[in-house]
Amino acid sequence: MLIANENATHKAYPNVLQQILSIEKAAESRSWLSQWDGINPGATPLVKLPALATALGVGELWVKDESARSELGSFxxxxxxxxxxxxxxxxxxxxxxxxxxxxxxxxxxxxxxxxxxxxxxxxxxxxxxxxxxxxxxxxxxxxxxxxxxxxxxxxxxxxxxxxxxxxxxxxxxxxxxxxxxxxxxxxVSDTSYEGYEEIPRDVMQGYGTIAAEIVEQTPQAGPNESAFTHVFLQGGVGGLAAGIASYFWEVYGAQRPAFIMVEPQQADCLYQSALSGDAAKSEGSVDSVMAGLACGETSPLAWKFLKESVDHFMTIEDGAAVDAMRILASGKNQDIPLVAGESAVAGLAGLIQILKSPILAADVSIDANSRILLISTEGATAPSVYAELVGETAEVVLHRQKAWHSRDVA
The missing domain is CATH 3.40.50.1100 (Rossmann fold)
Structure with missing residues (x-):
C-alpha cells in the first residue's frame, strides 16, 4: 500500500525544528564519534548499482552501506x-x-x-x-x-x-x-513518549552522521539541490528517518529530495500516522522478519519531523524484503555484492514494488531520470537468520564482494 502525505511541504527547514535537530549539533556528535574506537574510521561506503538501476528503469541507484560502520554491523x-x-x-x-x-x-x-x-x-x-x-x-x-x-x-x-x-x-x-x-x-531509548524527549533527540542527532557523509560523498545536482531526487527511508519508530530527513531538509531547504517511508505491513505505525495526521499505533501484529522495523508505536518526537518532510508512506510484505536481500547479495550483472540484513532492505523492496506499477511510479514521480538513494542500515546482525533467508552465509557474500573489489582494482 502507498499513500501520498497531504501534509508534506517543500520549504525552508523550520526554525522550531532546527532547535531540536541541527547540522551544528550533528557535527558535534560526529566529532565525538570519530574519537571512539567502537566505530571504524572514516565514512561508510556509498556505492552505485548501475546494473540494477538499468534493470529497474531508473537513472541512478545508490546505497549507503551501514554494515561497515563498526563491528556492531549497523547504524x-x-x-x-x-x-x-x-x-x-x-x-x-x-x-x-x-x-x-x-x-x-x-x-x-x-x-x-x-x-x-x-x-x-x-x-x-x-x-x-x-x-x-x-x-x-x-x-x-x-x-x-x-x-x-x-x-x-x-x-x-x-x-x-x-x-x-x-x-x-x-x-x-x-x-x-x-x-x-x-x-x-x-x-536510554530511541523512541520518545510524553515527558521523555531529550534522549531520543540525542539518538536521532547521532544518525545525522549518515546524512553528513552522504552530502560530502556526492556532488550537488545544482544550486542547493541534492544529488538525489528520491530517498527511501526505513520505518521503525521513525528515529533514523527523522535524523536523516531533517539533515537533508536543513541543507537543501525547499529543494530537498522526496522522501518515501517504507514499513512492514504488520508494523505500519508511521503509515497510520500519515493517515491520522498525528503519531499513531500500528494496526498489525508487529511481528515481522524485518525485526528492526517491528515497532508498534510512532515516536512522537520523530513525527514532528516526518509529518511534513515525508512525501509518501508505504508498506511491504516480508517476502519482498527477503527478495531484496538476495538481490543485493547476488551482485548480478557486475554490481558490487552487498550484505544487507532484513531491516536494511526495506527501501529497495519498496522501490521494486513501486516500479512494478506504472501508476504508482507516476504517483511518486519516479522515472528513467530519477536518482535514488537507499540506506542499507545493517549487515548480517543475526548471521544464522541471514543465511537462512538469503540461502548463503554473509561470509560467502563478502568473499564475492572482495573479488569484485579486486577485479575493479585490476
Missing part, C-alpha cells in the same frame, strides 16, 4: 553512544567530564555505579551495551519474545545484563520504563 552504533555521552554530561555537570574522554573510558571508576536500561529489537541495545562498556557504566537490556538468541548473545557479549519478557517490542519498552523507576536507573 545503531551512531545513536546510543551519543545519547549516553550527552546524558552523562547532563547528569554530572560538576564532574566536568570531557566527551571524548568518556568514550575512551577515562572516567570508568567514577561511573561504575551509574546504570542505564533500554528495550531493543537488537541493534540499539547492542550499540548501547558497547558504549556503556567503553564508558564503564552498567547496562541492562530488556528483550521481547521475538528477539533471537543470537542477537541476545551479541548484546550480552558487551557485558550487558539481559532481561527477557514474553511480550512484543512495545511491551518491552514499558517493562524497561518500570524497571528504571523501581531502581532509579535511566532509560
Amino acid at each position: 545503531k552504533a551512531l545513536g546510543a553512544p551519543i545519547a549516553l555521552v550527552r546524558l552523562i554530561l547532563r547528569v554530572f555537570p560538576e564532574q566536568r567530564f570531557e566527551a571524548n574522554s568518556l568514550l575512551s573510558g577515562e572516567y570508568r571508576q567514577a561511573l561504575a555505579d551509574f546504570t542505564v536500561i533500554s528495550a531493543t529489537d537488537g541493534n540499539h541495545g547492542r550499540g548501547l551495551a558497547a558504549a556503556a562498556k567503553s564508558i564503564g557504566c552498567r547496562c541492562v537490556i530488556v528483550l521481547h519474545a521475538n528477539v533471537s538468541i543470537e542477537r541476545e548473545e551479541a548484546i550480552a557479549a558487551y557485558g550487558a545484563e539481559i532481561v527477557r519478557i514474553a511480550g512484543n517490542y512495545d511491551e518491552s519498552v514499558e517493562k524497561a520504563a518500570s524497571i528504571a523507576v523501581e531502581n532509579e536507573w535511566t532509560v
Whole structure:
C-alpha cells in the first residue's frame, strides 16, 4: 500500500525544528564519534548499482552501506553512544567530564555505579551495551519474545545484563520504563513518549552522521539541490528517518529530495500516522522478519519531523524484503555484492514494488531520470537468520564482494 502525505511541504527547514535537530549539533556528535574506537574510521561506503538501476528503469541507484560502520554491523552504533555521552554530561555537570574522554573510558571508576536500561529489537541495545562498556557504566537490556538468541548473545557479549519478557517490542519498552523507576536507573531509548524527549533527540542527532557523509560523498545536482531526487527511508519508530530527513531538509531547504517511508505491513505505525495526521499505533501484529522495523508505536518526537518532510508512506510484505536481500547479495550483472540484513532492505523492496506499477511510479514521480538513494542500515546482525533467508552465509557474500573489489582494482 502507498499513500501520498497531504501534509508534506517543500520549504525552508523550520526554525522550531532546527532547535531540536541541527547540522551544528550533528557535527558535534560526529566529532565525538570519530574519537571512539567502537566505530571504524572514516565514512561508510556509498556505492552505485548501475546494473540494477538499468534493470529497474531508473537513472541512478545508490546505497549507503551501514554494515561497515563498526563491528556492531549497523547504524545503531551512531545513536546510543551519543545519547549516553550527552546524558552523562547532563547528569554530572560538576564532574566536568570531557566527551571524548568518556568514550575512551577515562572516567570508568567514577561511573561504575551509574546504570542505564533500554528495550531493543537488537541493534540499539547492542550499540548501547558497547558504549556503556567503553564508558564503564552498567547496562541492562530488556528483550521481547521475538528477539533471537543470537542477537541476545551479541548484546550480552558487551557485558550487558539481559532481561527477557514474553511480550512484543512495545511491551518491552514499558517493562524497561518500570524497571528504571523501581531502581532509579535511566532509560536510554530511541523512541520518545510524553515527558521523555531529550534522549531520543540525542539518538536521532547521532544518525545525522549518515546524512553528513552522504552530502560530502556526492556532488550537488545544482544550486542547493541534492544529488538525489528520491530517498527511501526505513520505518521503525521513525528515529533514523527523522535524523536523516531533517539533515537533508536543513541543507537543501525547499529543494530537498522526496522522501518515501517504507514499513512492514504488520508494523505500519508511521503509515497510520500519515493517515491520522498525528503519531499513531500500528494496526498489525508487529511481528515481522524485518525485526528492526517491528515497532508498534510512532515516536512522537520523530513525527514532528516526518509529518511534513515525508512525501509518501508505504508498506511491504516480508517476502519482498527477503527478495531484496538476495538481490543485493547476488551482485548480478557486475554490481558490487552487498550484505544487507532484513531491516536494511526495506527501501529497495519498496522501490521494486513501486516500479512494478506504472501508476504508482507516476504517483511518486519516479522515472528513467530519477536518482535514488537507499540506506542499507545493517549487515548480517543475526548471521544464522541471514543465511537462512538469503540461502548463503554473509561470509560467502563478502568473499564475492572482495573479488569484485579486486577485479575493479585490476
